[in-house]
Amino acid sequence: xxxxRFLKLILxxxxxxxxxxxxxxxxxxxxxxxxxEYFLRATGVMTLVMLLATLAVTPLRKLFGWNxxxxxxxxxxxxxxxxxxxxxxxxxxxxxxxxxxxxVSDVAQRPFIxxxxxxxxxxxxxxxxxxxxxxxxxxxxxxxxxxxxxxLVAILGVxxxxxxxxxxxxxxxxxxxxxxxxxxxRLFYRKxxxxxxxKPGLALRPD
Amino acid sequence: MTxxxxxxxxxxxxxxxxxxxxxxxVFAGSAAVTGLIYRAYRPDTIAPLPEEAPQxxxxxxxxxxxxxxxxxxxxEDITNYNNFYEFSTSKTAVAREAQALKTDPWSxxxxxxxxSPRTLSLQDILNFPQEERIYRFRCVEAWSMVIPWVGFxxxxxLEQVKPTSEAKYVAFETAYDRSVMQSSFSAGIDFPYVxxxxxxxxxxxxxxxxxxxxxxxxxxxxxxxxxxVVPWKYGFKSIKSIVRIMLTDKxxxxxxxxxxxxxxxxxxxxxxxxxHPRWSQKRERRIGEITMRETLMFNGYEKEVADxxxxxxxxxxx
Numbered sequence: 333x334x335x336x337r338f339l340k341l342i343l344x345x346x347x348x349x350x351x352x353x354x355x356x357x358x359x360x361x362x363x364x365x366x367x368x369e370y371f372l373r374a375t376g377v378m379t380l381v382m383l384l385a386t387l388a389v390t391p392l393r394k395l396f397g398w399n400x401x402x403x404x405x406x407x408x409x410x411x412x413x414x415x416x417x418x419x420x421x422x423x424x425x426x427x428x429x430x431x432x433x434x435x436v437s438d439v440a441q442r443p444f445i446x447x448x449x450x451x452x453x454x455x456x457x458x459x460x461x462x463x464x465x466x467x468x469x470x471x472x473x474x475x476x477x478x479x480x481x482x483x484l485v486a487i488l489g490v491x492x493x494x495x496x497x498x499x500x501x502x503x504x505x506x507x508x509x510x511x512x513x514x515x516x517x518r519l520f521y522r523k524x525x526x527x528x529x530x531k532p533g534l535a536l537r538p539d
Numbered sequence: 540m541t542x543x544x545x546x547x548x549x550x551x552x553x554x555x556x557x558x559x560x561x562x563x564x565v566f567a568g569s570a571a572v573t574g575l576i577y578r579a580y581r582p583d584t585i586a587p588l589p590e591e592a593p594q595x596x597x598x599x600x601x602x603x604x605x606x607x608x609x610x611x612x613x614x615e616d617i618t619n620y621n622n623f624y625e626f627s628t629s630k631t632a633v634a635r636e637a638q639a640l641k642t643d644p645w646s647x648x649x650x651x652x653x654x655s656p657r658t659l660s661l662q663d664i665l666n667f668p669q670e671e672r673i674y675r676f677r678c679v680e681a682w683s684m685v686i687p688w689v690g691f692x693x694x695x696x697l698e699q700v701k702p703t704s705e706a707k708y709v710a711f712e713t714a715y716d717r718s719v720m721q722s723s724f725s726a727g728i729d730f731p732y733v734x735x736x737x738x739x740x741x742x743x744x745x746x747x748x749x750x751x752x753x754x755x756x757x758x759x760x761x762x763x764x765x766x767x768v769v770p771w772k773y774g775f776k777s778i779k780s781i782v783r784i785m786l787t788d789k790x791x792x793x794x795x796x797x798x799x800x801x802x803x804x805x806x807x808x809x810x811x812x813x814x815h816p817r818w819s820q821k822r823e824r825r826i827g828e829i830t831m832r833e834t835l836m837f838n839g840y841e842k843e844v845a846d847x848x849x850x851x852x853x854x855x856x857x
Contacts, residue, residue, distance in 0.1 A: 338562060345566070346573045353577050364582030364631045365612075365620035365826050366682055374580075429830055444817055495817065498680070499727030499798055500628035 336403040343404050347385075347411045350378055351418070368426045375419040380493065380507050382412035383486045384514065391517035406462055409482065413459040420452055444495035451488035454481050486511055582631030583619065594756050596689055600670040605745075607673040607839075612684040614753050616826050621760045622678065623779060624728055625713070625720035637760040639719035640780065645764050649696065651785035652706035657699070664750060664765050667691040671754070672747060672768075677809045677838045679773035679795075681831075683823045688768055689751035694742045702738065702786045709741040710734075710791035711767060712783040728798045734778035735791035735805065736769065737847075745770055745843055748781075771840040773807045804857040808848070809838035813857050 333341075354374055357363050363370045386408040389401045428434045438445045458479055460466070467475045490511055494504040549557075611617075619634045626636035643661065650656035669689050677683045697709075715731035717723060723730045740746065747768040750757055757763040762779025769776050775795050785791075795803035802816050811821045811834040822831040837844050848856075 342566060342569055346569050349570060349573045350577050353574065353581075357581065362581070365616040366630075366824065368824065368829070369682070370582060370631075426829060427824075427831065438819070441814075442818060498628075499624070500722075500725060501727060502725055 336400045339400055340404040340407060343385075344407055344411070347378075347382060347408070350374070351415070368422070372419060372422050372427075375415050375422060376493065377503070379412055379415040379419055380486075380489050382408055382415055383482070383489055384507065384510050386412055386482060387486055387511070387514050391514050391521075394521050395517065410459060410462060412485075413455050416452055416455060420449075444492055447488050447495065448492040451485050451492060454488065455485050458482060458485070483515070583635060596669055596751060596754055596756070599689060599754060600668070602670060602672075605670070605672040605674075607675055607685055609673070609675065609685045611673055611687045611753075612826050617684060617686055617752060618758045618760055620684075620826060622680075622774065623760060623762070624726040625715070625723045625730060625732065626760075627722045628726050634758075634760040636721065639721075640714070640759045640763065641716070641719070642759065642764045642780075645782075647765065647781055647784060649700050649784045651710070651787050652703045653786050654701035654703060655699070659696075661764050664748075667695055667748075669750060674745075674747075674768060674770040675835075675838050676768075676770065676774055676777075677823060677834065679775055679803070679807070679815065679820075681818060681820065681823045681834075682826060683834075683838075684826045687753055688747060688749040689754065689757075690747045690749035690768065692744055693746045693748050693767070694744065696748060696784075697742060697786075700786075705788045706786035707738050707788050708786070708791055709736050709738060710783075710785045710787055711736075711778045711781055712785075713778055714780045714782045728794055730794075732778060732794045733791065734767065734776055734793050736776075737790075738786070739847055740769070743844060743847065745840060771809055771837040771844045773803075773809060775803070776807050806848075806853075806856050808844075808853065808857075809834065809836070810853055810857070811836060813854055 354363075354371060358367055358371060361367070386405060389405045389408070392398045392401055424430055424435055428438065439449050440446070458481060461470060461475065461478060470478065490504060490507045493507060494501065497504055620630050621633040621637070622630055623633045623637055626639075627633050645661045647659045647664065648656075649659065669691055671687055671689055673685060673687045675683060676686050693709075711734045713730075713732035715723070720730070736746070747770075749762075749766050749768045750764060752758070752761060757766065762777075762781075765781050766779040767777050767781065776793075790805055793803075793805055795807075796805055809820075814820050820834055823834045824831050835841070
């Protein structure tokens with residue numbers, strides 16, 4: 333196994349481990365007095381963690397030349413989608429009893445639900461076009477343009493988290509700060525690339 | 540540079556072996572760290588036992604009109620899922636953090652617009668005839684419990700201090716000790732925590748000063764040694780660990796109303812028809828149940844308390 337595949341394995345296993353532990357704890361009734369609320373919150377937080385991890389790939393390549401990470405990026409994004417889907421299904425079944433009308437009216441009435449749902453809906457086409465075939469079909473340029481929406485997904489996700497908190501904004505602020513740092517690094521490299529008359533984008537680096 | 544001697548080169552199988560060994564270490568190590576982080580955030584399931592187990596009250600009066608007719612939640616659930624922002628904003632961490640609260644000695648100052656102000660010791664408080672009351676408890680966050688409180692009507696205390704004719708409201712204040720209330724710097728609300736009731740609400744027979752639950756003295760995470768319980772209002776009105784009760788002629792400031800006036804009103808009666816601006820109050824998750832149940836008007840105490848609000852626009856006075 334080469335290093336890129338090994339890294340992918342490590343990242344994948346560590347990303348799925350919390351899900352495994354959550355399901356195990358849910359089955360053994362050790363998630364506290366309100367297990368559904370905890371499960372919802374945990375899958376929501378894991379969605380944000382995976383989104384930030386996905387968006388961290390490019391900055392880490394630019395900063396440290398860790399190009400090996402690119403082989404894991406698609407998987408990280410799909411894991412974000414997986415956690416987001418579980419989060420949405422949990423809400424739909426346990427908070428809304430699977431009642432579609434109730435979900436629709438919730439989206440219409442509650443801004444934080446609407447923002448969360450928007451994040452999921454934007455993520456959907458990104459997940460669907462994550463295959464090699466889709467990249468070919470769309471063409472690299474178009475595909476890249478479409479997948480820039482992942483920034484939007486992350487912003488919507490953090491806003492969704494921010495809106496539900498009652499008063500202690502520590503964790504939403506932590507994710508917002510993380511996102512701001514990742515954006516900052518991208519902007520910095522974009523500017524320097526422009527100054528040097530290069531196309532913004534990743535310069536190829538020899539290993 | 541001279542090339543290494545042939546026999547100095549690590550043989551390939553050995554090299555691969557070492558690499559596999561390192562990889563196995565990285566694999567196991569990273570998984571262990573992830574598992575530990577997960578564990579650190581997972582709720583504690585059982586509250587740490589206080590240094591001394593709360594003392595039992597012995598035989599308690601149980602009046603039939605104050606038994607909710609519903610199965611109470613377990614002692615474990617009631618004492619491991621608490622909002623007490625001075626100690627932690629995580630409901631599952633309060634049980635651990637609140638053990639730092641010092642409840643002995645304790646005194647409650649009762650004054651303001653009263654004829655005979657007094658300061659009560661813990662023993663004075665426990666000298667009131669205690670009874671058991673099983674009440675529904677509905678949090679503004681849309682979860683609920685059924686709790687067998689021990690306590691006495693607030694009215695019994697107010698009768699002793701005799702409010703003057705100007706007194707219209709009762710203001711309450713929670714103990715505030717920065718040295719043990721570690722979360723109070725970052726919780727996002729102001730401390731000391733303050734609450735208030737209209738005098739007629741305070742005198743209502745359902746309004747309880749609770750000193751315990753499940754026949755034992757109050758656990759710290761639930762607001763030891765004495766807290767308010769107003770079962771037809773959202774839980775945050777039922778202020779914990781009270782040190783001051785003041786009668787006044789003006790509507791007193793209340794903590795959550797100060798923090799977010801549009802979201803939490805002075806009255807904060809449980810009302811399925813008036814939603815919180817950010818979430819619905821129509822339904823609630825009873826702790827221990829999987830799906831949500833309908834929220835009842837005044838938390839099911841409509842018959843007893845609706846008269847207090849006759850003619851009031853409850854959408855305006857939320």
